[in-house]
Amino acid sequence: xxxxxxxxxxxxxxxxxxxxxxxxxxxxxxxxxxxxxxxxxxxxxxxxxxxxxxxxxxxxxxxxxxxxxxxxxxxxxxxxxxxxxxxxxxxxxxxxxxxxxxxxxxxxxxxxxxxxxxxxxxxxxxxxxxxxxxxxxxxxxxxxxxxxxxxxxxxxxxxxxxxxxxxxxxxxxxxxxxxxxxxxxxxxxxxxxxxxxxxxxxxxxxxxxxxxxxxxxxxxxxxxxxxxxxxxxxxxxxxxxxxxxxxxxxxxxxxxxxxxxxxxxxxxxxxxxxxxxxxxxxxxxxxxxxxxxxxxxxxxxxxxxxxxxxxxxxxxxxxxxxxxxxxxxxxxxxxxxxxxxxxxxxxxxxxxxxxxxxxxxxxxx
Numbered sequence: 001x002x003x004x005x006x007x008x009x010x011x012x013x014x015x016x017x018x019x020x021x022x023x024x025x026x027x028x029x030x031x032x033x034x035x036x037x038x039x040x041x042x043x044x045x046x047x048x049x050x051x052x053x054x055x056x057x058x059x060x061x062x063x064x065x066x067x068x069x070x071x072x073x074x075x076x077x078x079x080x081x082x083x084x085x086x087x088x089x090x091x092x093x094x095x096x097x098x099x100x101x102x103x104x105x106x107x108x109x110x111x112x113x114x115x116x117x118x119x120x121x122x123x124x125x126x127x128x129x130x131x132x133x134x135x136x137x138x139x140x141x142x143x144x145x146x147x148x149x150x151x152x153x154x155x156x157x158x159x160x161x162x163x164x165x166x167x168x169x170x171x172x173x174x175x176x177x178x179x180x181x182x183x184x185x186x187x188x189x190x191x192x193x194x195x196x197x198x199x200x201x202x203x204x205x206x207x208x209x210x211x212x213x214x215x216x217x218x219x220x221x222x223x224x225x226x227x228x229x230x231x232x233x234x235x236x237x238x239x240x241x242x243x244x245x246x247x248x249x250x251x252x253x254x255x256x257x258x259x260x261x262x263x264x265x266x267x268x269x270x271x272x273x274x275x276x277x278x279x280x281x282x283x284x285x286x287x288x289x290x291x292x293x294x295x296x297x298x299x300x301x302x303x304x305x306x307x308x309x310x311x312x313x314x315x316x317x318x319x320x321x322x323x324x325x326x327x328x329x330x331x332x333x334x335x336x337x338x339x340x341x342x343x344x345x346x347x348x349x350x351x352x353x354x355x356x357x358x359x360x361x362x363x364x365x
Contacts, residue, residue: 050088054081065285069292075285082278089271096264100256108252112245116140120147123173131176138245141237145230147174152226155194155219163194163219171222174229187225193218 057080067073100107116139123130134140151171154162168191172182182188189200194215 050084053084057083067285067289069288072285072288072292075281075288078281079278079285082274082281085274086271086278089267089274092267093259093264093271096259096267097257100259101253104252104256105249107256108249112137112139116143120144124169127173127178128176131174135233135236136240138237138240138242141233141240144174145233145237148226148230148233152223152230155223155226161219163191163222171226190218190221194222 058077061076061080062073065072065076067076116134116137119130119133119140120143131144134144147170151167151174154167168182168188171187171191172178184200192199193201196211196215198214
């Protein structure tokens with residue numbers, strides 16, 4: 001896409017108007033723009049108050065824990081930062097819950113009103129079901145009453161009463177009917193008469209009055225229909241059981257003790273993670289300090305020398321024969337016992353006789 005020289009020059013001038021902060025102070029302020037709670041980011045983004053508290057705790061912990069290594073001092077600094085994040089997370093949660101409790105009643109009413117508004121916004125999409133749901137709550141009935149009054153006020157203007165096809169469609173929706181359901185009905189004929197179209201009126205109605213009088217007559221009929229709908233809604237509102245609503249409002253403060261929102265859930269998760277990191281860092285610090293002490297002790301332990309005494313040799317020596325071994329060597333060797341001939345599987349008589357003869361010879365010898 002070709003850009004004209006004038007456009008390019010204008011873009012160049014506009015780019016010079018906002019190029020971000022240039023000073024160190026401005027950059028430090030801008031890095032806080034997206035900070036919501038400061039519980040993430042490994043502590044890199046801290047408010048001035050939190051930073052001062054981290055420094056104060058770092059000095060106190062360095063004095064209390066007295067790390068003997070540079071790594072131990074770094075871990076102590078991490079402990080100071082994590083302790084601030086843990087307490088800040090708790091304070092934020094308590095403050096949020098307290099604020100919810102203070103405004104629980106008005107939020108309860110506002111939530112009911114908002115739900116009714118959302119329901120009313122879909123009136124044209126499904127008039128029958130929407131009207132039925134709205135008539136079950138005081139907030140829904142109030143919205144319907146307000147909509148009927150808006151139609152009536154346009155019809156009853158002193159000068160230039162207003163009644164358009166959009167008004168007629170809204171009237172049908174408030175009755176729980178889509179626009180096509182009202183076509184060719186008595187209400188449709190009267191509505192058209194208010195515009196000056198007389199074709200759908202009865203013959204005597206078309207000829208008995210002049211044009212302006214006939215329009216006024218049609219508007220009066222529409223006003224009567226609107227007044228009937230308003231009375232019906234007001235009667236129904238008076239019959240609604242508001243005791244359950246009052247009980248729900250009274251319990252709103254108890255429900256406000258816990259915040260199930262996504263932001264509150266994340267804040268609790270960050271606080272728990274900070275707590276786990278704190279104790280893990282404390283364990284690492286203790287391990288580092290213990291390893292440092294062991295290394296110092298092993299470095300101070302003296303090595304063995306020849307003057308300290310004879311050093312045991314690792315050469316393996318062979319022990320001499322014992323008395324039992326010498327006695328066994330002096331005994332004459334015994335004659336070997338002949339092995340018996342194993343008979344075959346059929347148990348032949350010749351094999352058995354040969355075995356017996358050998359046994360007799362051994363006994364005689």
